[in-house]
Amino acid sequence: MEMLNNYPSGDMRQTVHEGRDYEMTLSRTLKSALLGVAALGLTVPALADQLSDVKAAGKITTATDMHYAPFDMLVDGNYQGMTKDLFDGVAKQIGAEPVYQDIPWTAELPGLEVKKFDIVIAPVTITPERLQRYAFSLPIADATVALVHAAGNTSLKKPEDIKGKTVGVQQGTAQFKQLQAFGEKLGGVTVKEYGTTDEAYADLAAGRLDAVAGSLPNLAYLVKARPETFALFEPATFGQPTYFAWVLRKDKDSESYVKAINDALLKMTDDGRVKAIQEKWLGTYTALPREVPTK
Incomplete structure (x- = not known):
């Protein structure tokens, strides 16, 4: 009697059996769900990041109007100017080759928006209206x-x-x-x-x-x-003092790219390269803001 009492009754055995079935079913369901998530994860693209894309491609596609001396010029068919000298240094700092394109000014910002270029390096005046729509680099020159x-x-x-x-x-x-x-x-x-x-x-x-x-x-x-x-x-x-800068897309994907551009400009400022480039092309040096002006 005592030995028999150590085993569950018929109703109890049925309950235990059903409980084990439930546990096994739940386990299989969880495993299937996890496998489904894993499989789904394989088909979901990684979050976009423009800096990673630029580094993976090994190049930065730019747009500028090469008829805006001393920033952008075509001399005997060769692109040169203050912008090129500055961006050559920035691109090297980032670790990508710059691809320079001569684009009419009126087509540059629309082209940037539809991702034809990675950046507009034509000197663009920073204005409150443009700041609402675009991201800007640090100033590269006075634009008064x-x-x-x-x-x-x-x-x-x-x-x-x-x-x-x-x-x-x-x-x-x-x-x-x-x-x-x-x-x-x-x-x-x-x-x-x-x-x-x-x-x-x-x-x-x-x-x-x-x-x-x-x-x-x-x-x-x-x-x-x-x-x-x-x-x-x-x-x-005449008018209010203003500054030139480069223009980038204003979205989450571009944040790290914008930061990399600005970090490179700051490094070039601190080691004297920006001063040397300004003096070469403008004949003088103007200290520029270390943050993007918002007014």
Whole structure:
């Protein structure tokens, strides 16, 4: 009797049996679920990361307008300028070869958005409106808007003298918007848009314009190269101080890439390469913000 009492009754044996079946079924279900998750994981693509993609490809595809001296120029068919010198150093720091493409300015930002390029290295003025849509690198140069006139035109001296005059400027630029606002403040300026600054300079030299508006570095380089043809207003600049930078996509995938670009620029600043490049192309050095300006 005592030995029999050590074993479960018939009802109890049935309950134990059902419990074991349930445990085995649950175990098989869990194993199947885990295998399913593993199998699913094999088909889910890894999270996108632009920096990893660039390093894996071994190249950085860029876009710029190669008609924007001293930043971007074609000399005897060869690309050169301040932008190239800067980005050569950045690309080397990242560990990828730069691929330089000559793209019209009006097609650069739209092309960046649809991922035709990894970065727009044309000097682009940082504005609050653009900051809402794009990520920017650290500033690469001063971009404060300035004015240049024909060297023989002594009637134009200070920026306010452009009232009632015809002034050329590259279309779609921040300098265009600042010129428009300045002209309205003065009481009227005829603004003529150009696809490239070279076209505007040609019309100014030919007497078809009274002045050309652009960033101070561009116009200072122009006057240095052709003092017999062009002269800066005195003072040359008007409006708020602004900066040039490079443009990148503003999304989660690009965050590490943007940081790598900026880290490289900071390293080049700290070891003196940025100063040397500025002095080579601009004849002077301007200390730049170590953070992206937000205003």
